[in-house]
Every structure is written in structure tokens, then in C-alpha cells.
Amino acid sequence: MSTEAKEYTLPPEVLEETVKASEELWKPIKKVKFRIYKYNPKKDYAPHWEEYELEVSKGMTILDALLEIKGEKDHTLGMRYSCRMGLCGSCAMMINGKQMLACQTRVIEAAGDGDVIELRPLENFPVTRDLATDFTSFFEKHKAVKPWIIRDEEELDNPTGPYKQTIEEYAKYYQFTDCIKCGACLSACPTAATDYEYLGPQALAQAYRYLVDSRDNGLDERIAVVDVAHGCWRCHFAGSCSDVCPRGVDPAQGIQLLKGLIIRRKFGFKPHKPTEALPAKIAKKKEQ
Numbered sequence: 001m002s003t004e005a006k007e008y009t010l011p012p013e014v015l016e017e018t019v020k021a022s023e024e025l026w027k028p029i030k031k032v033k034f035r036i037y038k039y040n041p042k043k044d045y046a047p048h049w050e051e052y053e054l055e056v057s058k059g060m061t062i063l064d065a066l067l068e069i070k071g072e073k074d075h076t077l078g079m080r081y082s083c084r085m086g087l088c089g090s091c092a093m094m095i096n097g098k099q100m101l102a103c104q105t106r107v108i109e110a111a112g113d114g115d116v117i118e119l120r121p122l123e124n125f126p127v128t129r130d131l132a133t134d135f136t137s138f139f140e141k142h143k144a145v146k147p148w149i150i151r152d153e154e155e156l157d158n159p160t161g162p163y164k165q166t167i168e169e170y171a172k173y174y175q176f177t178d179c180i181k182c183g184a185c186l187s188a189c190p191t192a193a194t195d196y197e198y199l200g201p202q203a204l205a206q207a208y209r210y211l212v213d214s215r216d217n218g219l220d221e222r223i224a225v226v227d228v229a230h231g232c233w234r235c236h237f238a239g240s241c242s243d244v245c246p247r248g249v250d251p252a253q254g255i256q257l258l259k260g261l262i263i264r265r266k267f268g269f270k271p272h273k274p275t276e277a278l279p280a281k282i283a284k285k286k287e288q
């Protein structure tokens with residue numbers, strides 16, 4: 001068998017169309033002014049604004065624009081990004097006053113009919129520098145709700161097969177697995193704005209995600225973390241968190257379901273009997 005790599009070329013008409021579309025996408029169409037918050041807490045007495053003007057194109061995202069500004073106009077600009085495809089959650093910021101991902105927001109959409117875009121760091125987070133914020137407390141809150149399957153069986157340490165889970169059991173928590181920990185929801189939350197210790201929508205929704213996972217056996221342990229003064233009862237269900245989530249997760253709904261679960265538990269209810277600890281293949285052998 002030949003190991004030579006085959007060269008693949010697009011049919012000429014498809015190639016021509018592709019090149020045309022790409023040229024159209026990256027052709028400069030107007031000038032936009034970026035008004036950017038600048039603040040280095042280690043050096044500056046107070047924050048200030050800087051303005052930078054760029055020629056922008058249809059395909060340009062806010063992150064592309066920031067990288068161009070950083071590369072060509074102001075290399076001191078502080079920002080955070082990684083995947084550039086809406087998956088790592090690093091580039092969330094205030095774009096014209098709303099929590100959004102810079103890599104998923106196109107400049108011409110943010111500018112609309114105008115020609116000025118205002119960029120600020122996420123609200124409710126301490127500023128590290130300019131548009132970059134400190135996520136230490138956010139991740140501590142996430143960790144506090146024990147975002148992992150709690151089981152004490154030997155099987156977890158030395159697994160011999162998978163746990164069985166039905167589609168219906170999976171559907172109970174599926175949407176919450178889409179969370180990319182971007183912090184947009186916590187930033188939009190009015191409770192978090194006044195109570196720095198509030199666990200917040202991201203962590204509380206994740207607590208619910210694990211509590212209703214049929215493999216989990218951490219009901220008491222996890223509820224002890226969320227049924228507290230700065231826990232789920234501080235949520236007023238205004239829904240701003242769900243409104244800004246770039247992944248379509250509904251943390252506000254998760255928190256209300258969590259509250260319901262805690263109340264029903266006081267009357268003896270448990271969300272599920274944790275899945276049989278025996279992995280599928282051993283269980284099957286037993287059945288035979």
C-alpha cells in the first residue's frame with residue numbers, strides 16, 4: 001500500500017468562491033474607535049480611558065481588534081484570551097456595558113450604526129490590569145461546591161468499568177456541563193455586586209449539576225456548602241446571569257431547582273438513589 005500523501009485541491013470554482021468570500025470578510029469597511037479602560041493597580045492612582053482607532057472588517061472580532069491594538073498601538077494593554085473560539089472562557093469582558101466573549105463578538109455587530117465601542121473589565125471582579133480580572137475568588141467558590149462525583153467506593157480509585165446512566169438521568173444535568181467558567185454570570189449578578197461572599201450563579205448551578213447526577217452520593221456534603229448565609233437563598237431570581245451566559249446555560253434555573261431540592265430534602269426526599277456502585281460489566285456477569 002502506498003504511504004504517499006495525496007494532494008487534495010478544491011475544484012477551481014469552489015476555490016474561487018472561497019477566496020472571494022474570504023476577501024470580502026477581511027476587507028476594511030469602516031473606522032471604529034475603541035474606548036478602553038486602562039488601570040494598573042500596582043502603578044496607577046486611578047483608572048483612565050484610552051482611545052484607539054482601527055480600520056475594521058466584517059469578519060473582525062473584538063479579540064482580533066484588541067490583538068491588533070496590542071501589537072501595533074499599545075503593547076502595555078492587559079487582556080486575557082486563549083482558545084479564540086468561545087471555549088476556554090478567558091476573554092469575557094464588558095462590551096458596550098454587557099458581559100460578552102471578545103472572541104465571539106464581531107466588531108461591526110458591537111458598533112451597530114455607531115463608530116465607538118467601549119471595553120471594560122468584567123464587573124464584580126477585581127482588576128488585575130486593564131481588561132484582565134482576578135478569578136481567584138471565582139474559582140475558589142467553584143471548588144467549594146465540590147464539582148466532582150462524590151463516592152466513597154473502592155471502584156472510584158480502581159475502576160473496572162463504567163457506571164450505567166440513562167439518557168433521562170443525563171438530561172437532568174446536561175446543560176450545566178456546557179459552562180466554560182467565563183464569569184459573565186457572576187459579573188451580571190446584582191447579589192454578587194453587594195455580597196462579595198455570595199457563592200454566585202456559576203458555583204450554585206454546578207452544585208445542582210452534581211447533586212442530580214445519578215452517579216453522585218454527595219447530597220449532604222454538598223448541601224452543607226450551599227444552604228448557608230451566602231448560598232442559594234441570596235439569589236432573587238432576577239435572571240441577569242442566564243441572560244448573559246454565552247453558552248446558553250441557565251444558571252438561574254439551576255439555582256431555583258437547587259432551592260426546591262433542599263426544601264424537599266427536609267421532608268425526606270432524595271434526588272436519586274446513587275447508581276449501583278458495580279460497574280456495568282460486573283453487573284452483567286451477576287445477572288447471568
Ligand code: SF4
Pocket residue numbers: 089178179180181182183184185186201202205241244245246247248249251
Ligand atoms: S454559567 Fe455561563 S456565564 Fe456563567 S460561567 Fe458558565 S458559561 Fe460563563
Ligand code: SF4
Pocket residue numbers: 188189190191192200201234235236237238239240241242251252255
Ligand atoms: S438569578 Fe440569582 S444568581 Fe442569577 S443574577 Fe439573579 S440573583 Fe444573581
Ligand code: FES
Pocket residue numbers: 081082083084085086087088089090091092101102103104
Ligand atoms: S479566547 Fe477562549 S473563549 Fe474567548
